[in-house]
Amino acid sequence: MSTPVTDIDKLVQHYKKICKVPCKILDMREKTGSMPHCPMASNPCCGCRDYLLSNALLSERFGGSYVFFCHGAFIFWASPIVMDAKVTHIVLVGPVRVISSEEIAEELAKWQPMPGKKLLGKIRHVTSVDTDTVHSMSEILRMCASWASGFQEYLMTDSQHMFGEQSDLFSAIERLKQQKQMPLYSLEDELNLKEGIIHHDSKQAQASLETLLGIIFCSCRNNSQELRDRLQETITLMARAALTGNADEDSVWELTERSYRSLFLSIDSTHVFGRMCTLLRHFLALVPEHGLQYHKSTKDAIAYGCRHYMKRITLQDVAGEANMCVSLFCRTFMNDTGKTWVAWLTQFRIEKAKSLLRTTNSSLMVIAEATGFPDQCYFSRVFRKEEGLSPSVYKKNLSRYPSDTKEIH
Secondary structure, three states: OOOOOOHHHHHHHHHHHOOOOOEEEEEOOEEEEEEEOOOOOOOOOOHHHHHHHHOOOOHHOOOEEEEEEEOOOOEEEEEEEEEOOOOEEEEEEEEEEOOOHHHHHHHHHOOOOOOOHHHHHEEEEEEEEOHHHHHHHHHHHHHHHHHHHHOOOHHHHHHHHHHHHHHHHHHHHHHHHHOOOOOOOOOHHHHHHHHHHOOHHHHHHHHHHHHHHHHHHHHHHHOHHHHHHHHHHHHHHHHHHHHHHOHHHHHHHHHHHHHHHHHHHHHHHHHHHHHHHHHHHHHHOOOOOOOOOOOOHHHHHHHHHHHHHHOOOHHHHHHOOOOOOHHHHHHHHEEEEEEEOOHHHHHHHHHHHHHHHHHHOOHHHHHHHHHHOOOOOHHHHHHHHHHOHHHHHHHHHHOOHHHHOOOOO
């Protein structure tokens, strides 16, 4: 829900009163609002105004808060207000100074034709703060702008959860290290993560994500590009699960796109993993609390298929796992998922085959056997039907256009 402009005005007035610094609202829809300019200039300077605006616009890109120096060595900071997925206003604060009046006077004297004493006097009227205070005031502005954007409370409490999530991650890594052999991946935890999001089960989703992140951390910690790719795959996995759980499509893709842009700004990999856990909470918040209601038989069948897809599975096998007769199971599964059991299992196997085609040099015969197809010919025929091209061509295209054809699951 959009926040009225009058509320934004109140926010700015309260912020100015408490922080005792200049504060302006830039209306990006109408391109209106008075623009701060160098306090030394007798008239607004177009170059200064354009510089401030271009830097203020960077606040969305850098996570909702951006602190910068102007050409005259004064400091400004900005935060965006977002309504309906668009930046409608920017709150711009400044100028303040964090260095001495004399140092700023030296910079300004290079282009400001003003007598020395008069220039120094005007500089001394600009509020002086230390850098820690600037950081604190920019963080307060970011949280205020988040409220004005109509964001839910969870978007302003990320840092409170960060340390706990990092501790959970380290615990998951220690558990993995105690195993005889470090797993390359966990399909079971992938399934549990998806199911947890779909059915709004935060505990299940959190536990599964911790294990998956632990595996990724251990296997990719020395390869930043592989780490980036696998984290992006996990984000996409969570986004698709949220969509399956009836989350609003526009909100899901807006969150996904924003996470792609901002997630990897941090150099500290443990911080990145903490943000992944925060991102999970955001996806869960988008899923209605009732989630997607599958019958227990359908959940059991999907879990069984994910564990045993590499083997021959008959309808009798999966119906027995679900404790139902074949006809009732088929009707229930179709009503829940919109697919027949065979169609679901085939699609799941094809996805696993595509993953092997992307990540290994195994022969088609080996891949067919590893994904539950009886022979290579049948595998190739089904793959062509599902994907519109043969597995050999798919593999060839991957090597020819790696950046364009890489699929994320």
